[in-house]
Amino acid sequence: xxxxxxxxxxxxxxxxxxxxxxxxxxxxxxxxxxxxxxxxxxxxxxxxxxxxxxxxxxxxxxxxxxxxxxxxxxxxxxxxxxxxxxxxxxxxxxxxxxxxxxxxxxxxxxxxxxxxxxxxxxxxxxxxxxxxxxxxxxxxxxxxxxxxxxxxxxxxxxxxxxxxxxxxxxxxxxxxxxxxxxxxxxxxxxxxxxxxxxxxxxxxxxxxxxxxxxxxxxxxxxxxxxxxxxxxxxxxxxxxxxxxxxxxxxxxxx
Amino acid sequence: xxxxxxxxxxxxxxxxxxxxxxxxxxxxxxxxxxxxxxxxxxxxxxxxxxxxxxxxxxxxxxxxxxxxxxxxxxxxxxxxxxxxxxxxxxxxxxxxxxxxxxxxxxxxxxxxxxxxxxxxxxxxxxxxxxxxxxxxxxxxxxxxxxxxxxxxxxxxxxxxxxxxxxxxxxxxxxxxxxxxxxxxxxxxxxxxxxxxxxxxxxxxxxxx
Numbered sequence: 001x002x003x004x005x006x007x008x009x010x011x012x013x014x015x016x017x018x019x020x021x022x023x024x025x026x027x028x029x030x031x032x033x034x035x036x037x038x039x040x041x042x043x044x045x046x047x048x049x050x051x052x053x054x055x056x057x058x059x060x061x062x063x064x065x066x067x068x069x070x071x072x073x074x075x076x077x078x079x080x081x082x083x084x085x086x087x088x089x090x091x092x093x094x095x096x097x098x099x100x101x102x103x104x105x106x107x108x109x110x111x112x113x114x115x116x117x118x119x120x121x122x123x124x125x126x127x128x129x130x131x132x133x134x135x136x137x138x139x140x141x142x143x144x145x146x147x148x149x150x151x152x153x154x155x156x157x158x159x160x161x162x163x164x165x166x167x168x169x170x171x172x173x174x175x176x177x178x179x180x181x182x183x184x185x186x187x188x189x190x191x192x193x194x195x196x197x198x199x200x201x202x203x204x205x206x207x208x209x210x211x212x213x214x215x216x217x218x219x220x221x222x223x224x225x226x227x228x229x230x231x232x233x234x235x236x237x238x239x240x241x242x243x244x245x246x247x248x249x250x251x252x253x254x
Numbered sequence: 255x256x257x258x259x260x261x262x263x264x265x266x267x268x269x270x271x272x273x274x275x276x277x278x279x280x281x282x283x284x285x286x287x288x289x290x291x292x293x294x295x296x297x298x299x300x301x302x303x304x305x306x307x308x309x310x311x312x313x314x315x316x317x318x319x320x321x322x323x324x325x326x327x328x329x330x331x332x333x334x335x336x337x338x339x340x341x342x343x344x345x346x347x348x349x350x351x352x353x354x355x356x357x358x359x360x361x362x363x364x365x366x367x368x369x370x371x372x373x374x375x376x377x378x379x380x381x382x383x384x385x386x387x388x389x390x391x392x393x394x395x396x397x398x399x400x401x402x403x404x405x406x407x408x409x410x411x412x413x414x415x416x417x418x419x420x421x422x423x424x425x426x427x428x429x430x431x432x433x434x435x436x437x438x439x440x441x442x443x444x445x446x447x448x449x450x451x452x453x454x455x456x457x458x459x460x461x462x
Contacts, residue, residue, distance in 0.1 A: 150330050157304050157324045158344045158395075168343060172334040 037219040046223040059227065061204040062193055065121055066231075069128030069189040074182065076129060077136025084137075085144055098134045106131050110196055119200035128192040135188065136181040143177025144170075179244050186235050194228055205231070256282040256317050256398050256431055258303060263312035265298055272298050274455040276312070282398075285425055285432040289439045290452030296435040297327065299457075300401045303433060320431075323397030325405045329384035331376040337387045338363060338372040344395045362390045365420055367413075381408035389417060393424055400425075402434040406441055414441060421445055 021039050028038040037045070049055045084091035101109075110127050117123040147170050155165050197206025205224055212221035258280040265273040272295040280286065280303070290296050301307045302314065304324055323344075331340045341359035346352065363372045366386045376384055385408050392400060405421070406414045422445055425432055436442050439449065450459040 150326070150328070151332065153306050154324075154326070154330045156306060157322050157401075158347060158391075159321070160343070160347050164343075164347050168332065168335070168346075172332070175334075 034216065034218060037222045041219045042222040042226060045219040046226055049220070049223055058203055058205050058208045058224075059231075061121070061201070062197065062206070062231070065124045065128070065193045065197070065204065066186075066189045068121070068125035069132060069193060070182075070185060072125060072129035073132035073185055073189070074136055076133040077181070077185075078140060078178075080133070081137045081140035081144075084141065091141075094137075098137060101130055102134045106192065106195065110199060114200050121201070123200055124193055124196040124204075127196050128189050131192060132185050132188050135184045136178075139177040139181030139184070140174055143174035146177075147173035179240070183236075183240050183244070186240065187232060190228065190232050190235070256320060256429065258314065258316040258320070258399065258431060260302070260309075261313040261315065263302065263309045263314065265295070265302065265307075266310045267298075271455045273302075273309075273457075276457060278457070280399075280431045280433060282429045282431050283425075284448065285434065285446045286448045286450060287439055287442050287446035288433065288435045288450045288452070288457070289437065292437070294452035295455070296452065297403055300324070300403050300433060300435055303399070304401055320398040321395055322399045322401065323392030323395055324401040325385070325388050325392050325403060327404045327407060329376070329381075329388035331379075331384055331387055331391075333376050336373050336375055337368065337379065337383075340376070340387055341390045341394050344391060348395060358394055359390070362394045363387070366390050367416065382410060382413060385409060386413070386417065389420075393420075396428055396430075398429075398431060400430050400432040402432070402436075404436055405434065406436070406438070418442070418444060 024036070025039050028036040028041075033041065080094060084094055106127075109131055110123075113123055113127045113130070117126060151169055151173070155169055160169070193204070194206035194209070197204035198210045199206075201207045205227055209221055209224045209228075212218075212224065260276055260278050260280075263273060263276040264271070276299075288296050288299065298307070302309055304322055305314075331337075332343070335343065338356060338359040341363060342352075342355040345355035345358060350358070360369065360372055363369055366389065368383070368386055368390070371379065371383060374383075376387075379387065385405070389405060392402075402421075406417060409417060418441065424430070425445060432445070434442050434445060439451075443449070448459070448461050450457045
């Protein structure tokens with residue numbers, strides 16, 4: 001299925017959001033405010049939180065950790081994939097590591113890393129990097145298949161320099177997979193960070209959710225969940241969609 | 255004088271002999287047409303000359319720093335570059351400025367009656383259009399060696415005549431070693447000074 005990357009969300013997205021809010025509202029009436037706070041109460045709580053300095057501190061810590069994970073998982077995956085493409089022995093040697101990182105449940109990995117490193121930002125960044133580098137790695141390896149033997153031969157016949165091969169042949173070939181990997185890593189990094197914050201920090205969006213859950217402050221807890229959603233939406237619309245639109249330009253024309 | 259000489263070249267795929275004990279000197283201004291049935295070794299011979307594969311035994315000697323332009327059976331365009339960018343790529347590689355390369359690419363595409371589609375990506379081009387872009391890419395650098403593997407693939411009769419005319423004019427005006435492989439010799443005979451054909455694992459034929 002071809003998915004067109006649009007500049008603006010369509011009206012059907014707004015329709016979906018409306019239906020979601022309607023279901024949420026009905027469930028909040030049925031379950032009561034202690035279990036599910038109503039949309040109105042949640043957004044009122046969110047607006048009240050905007051005046052609180054700790055709100056911005058929590059978001060800062062979460063964004064900082066997400067950035068750290070993206071940096072290490074992203075660059076780690078890119079570097080390892082590039083090396084693996086040059087040396088098939090390395091690719092094979094990396095397989096057990098990739099397999100472990102992709103198949104062992106994240107909750108097991110976080111417990112082990114917490115056991116070794118204690119709690120805090122470093123633990124979260126290491127945890128996120130460990131579980132997410134294979135996403136970027138695998139995407140780049142798959143993308144490299146577009147750089148076919150035929151294109152390599154064409155470059156050889158025309159004696160294209162290594163720098164030009166990298167710029168005009170290899171990087172454009174892997175770019176769609178690279179950015180598809182980046183989308184997955186960013187979305188997963190948000191999830192991993194919040195999960196790790198719930199378990200192992202005092203600051204950050206996940207920590208705030210955990211604290212309000214323990215206090216049975218459902219409105220605030222749900223408001224922080226909305227903040228997580230906004231973080232994901234912001235990263236997709238402000239960062240990823242503009243890049244993807246440009247990367248897929250040559251595919252969209254057909 | 256530009257040349258490529260093959261000394262006692264043998265080529266095997268596994269145990270299967272493709273080319274046996276082949277001696278030949280390819281010279282500039284002496285276009286050679288090579289024909290033969292499918293799988294006889296025509297493309298293999300071009301790939302040997304292009305340096306894409308080494309011979310199983312024997313030696314290939316050539317004058318220094320020959321530039322090669324090649325048209326493959328399939329156009330092999332970069333899907334992420336527009337038609338003119340595909341043509342300009344070998345020029346960029348030679349250090350021609352972006353602006354000049356674009357001008358030269360658009361100019362040669364105009365000769366191929368292609369100016370309107372110059373900004374299209376390959377996914378929007380028909381097979382024949384893509385083949386013309388591939389030809390333009392090979393010619394734009396004015397190569398010392400022009401290797402044409404079924405260059406008229408996918409072209410309609412009228413476009414074929416246009417392309418043959420462009421090739422003829424190009425070969426008349428440039429000192430080029432041109433080797434052309436085709437299933438259909440009649441269409442390309444006007445370009446050639448010599449016609450070789452595969453008979454088993456050996457090449458036979460001579461001056462036209």
